[in-house]
Amino acid sequence: MQAPRTRVQRRPVHGVLLLDKPLGLSSNDALQKAKWLLRAEKAGHTGTLDPMATGVLPLCFGAATKFSQLHLDADKAYEAVAQLGVRTASADSEGEVIARRDVPAITAETLAEVQHRFTGAIAQVPPMHSALKKDGKALYEYARAGIEVEREARQVTVSGLELSLLDATRLKIVARVSKGTYIRTLGEDIGQALGCGAHLLSLRRIATGPFELPQCITLAELEALDESERQARLLPVESLLPGHVRVTLGPEDAGRFLSGLRRRGGWRDAEQVAVFGESPPALLGTAHVKAGELIPSRLLSPIEIQQILGVPEPENV
Numbered sequence: 656m657q658a659p660r661t662r663v664q665r666r667p668v669h670g671v672l673l674l675d676k677p678l679g680l681s682s683n684d685a686l687q688k689a690k691w692l693l694r695a696e697k698a699g700h701t702g703t704l705d706p707m708a709t710g711v712l713p714l715c716f717g718a719a720t721k722f723s724q725l726h727l728d729a730d731k732a733y734e735a736v737a738q739l740g741v742r743t744a745s746a747d748s749e750g751e752v753i754a755r756r757d758v759p760a761i762t763a764e765t766l767a768e769v770q771h772r773f774t775g776a777i778a779q780v781p782p783m784h785s786a787l788k789k790d791g792k793a794l795y796e797y798a799r800a801g802i803e804v805e806r807e808a809r810q811v812t813v814s815g816l817e818l819s820l821l822d823a824t825r826l827k828i829v830a831r832v833s834k835g836t837y838i839r840t841l842g843e844d845i846g847q848a849l850g851c852g853a854h855l856l857s858l859r860r861i862a863t864g865p866f867e868l869p870q871c872i873t874l875a876e877l878e879a880l881d882e883s884e885r886q887a888r889l890l891p892v893e894s895l896l897p898g899h900v901r902v903t904l905g906p907e908d909a910g911r912f913l914s915g916l917r918r919r920g921g922w923r924d925a926e927q928v929a930v931f932g933e934s935p936p937a938l939l940g941t942a943h944v945k946a947g948e949l950i951p952s953r954l955l956s957p958i959e960i961q962q963i964l965g966v967p968e969p970e971n972v
Contacts, residue, residue, distance in 0.1 A: 670889030
C-alpha cells in the first residue's frame with residue numbers, strides 16, 4: 656500500500672527567487688517544485704524557458720506576481736552551442752534530422768562578417784516548434800501534426816553577438832536579444848549564412864533584465880537549505896522594478912494611494928513609477944505620473960504589506 660503524501664502547510668511568501676532551471680524540466684514544473692519547497696501560497700514566473708534550456712528563471716511569489724508581466728519585455732542574454740552541418744526539424748537536438756551538409760573551413764573574417772550581419776535589428780521568421788499562436792492554435796501543435804503554416808517575419812533586436820568556433824563543427828553563440836527573439840532560429844540562420852546549416856546542441860539563459868546567472872540557485876541547492884535559508888534567498892518585490900522612478904509618500908497620502916486615489920504633487924511625468932510609503936518604508940505599488948498627478952496602476956494590499964514587513968496579523972477575538 657502506497658504511503659499517503661505529506662500535506663504541505665502553505666504560507667504567505669512574497670519576493671523573487673532567481674532559479675537556475677535544470678535541463679529537461681519545464682518552467683512550470685520548476686516553479687511548482689520551488690513553490691513546494693517554500694510552502695508558498697501563490698507563485699508565477701516571468702516567461703518560460705524550453706525544457707531543453709537551462710539558466711536564469713525568475714520566479715515570483717505572493718505580491719511579486721502582480722508585477723511579473725512587467726518583466727516579459729526585458730532583454731535577455733543566452734549562451735548556446737550549435738552543431739554545424741546538420742539541420743533538424745525543430746532547430747535543436749530533439750528534432751528529426753532533415754539535412755546534412757559538409758562544413759566549410761570557416762575563417763575569422765567569415766565569422767566576423769556573419770556576426771556583424773546578425774547584430775542589430777534583424778528580421779526573424781518564428782519557428783514552427785514554438786508556442787506562438789496561429790488561428791488560436793500553437794504553432795508546435797501544427798508541427799506535431801506535420802503541418803507547416805505560413806509565418807510572417809518579425810523584427811527583433813540582437814544588441815550584442817559573439818561567435819566563436821569550439822572546433823571545426825561546433826559554434827559557440829553568446830547573444831543579448833530583445834523580447835520575442837528565438838535563439839534556435841538565430842542559430843539556424845547563422846548556420847545557413849555560414850553555408851552549412853546548424854541546430855542547437857545546448858541553450859543556457861545567462862541573464863534576463865537585471866538578473867544574472869551568478870545570482871541564481873539550483874533546485875538541488877534550494878532543497879538542501881532549511882526554511883529560513885530558503886526565505887533569505889528571496890529578493891524583495893521591488894527588484895522587479897529596476898527602471899521605475901521612485902516616489903515616496905507620507906502616511907496620509909500613502910493610505911489614499913492604496914485606496915486607488917490619484918495624488919497631485921510636484922512630480923515630473925513618468926510612465927513607470929514605483930511608489931513607497933515613508934512610514935513604514937514599504938513598496939505600495941506602481942503608478943505613472945501625468946501632468947504632475949500620480950495615477951495608481953498595480954497596488955499591494957494592506958495585508959500583503961504587513962506580511963512583507965513581518966507585522967503579525969491580529970488574532971481573532
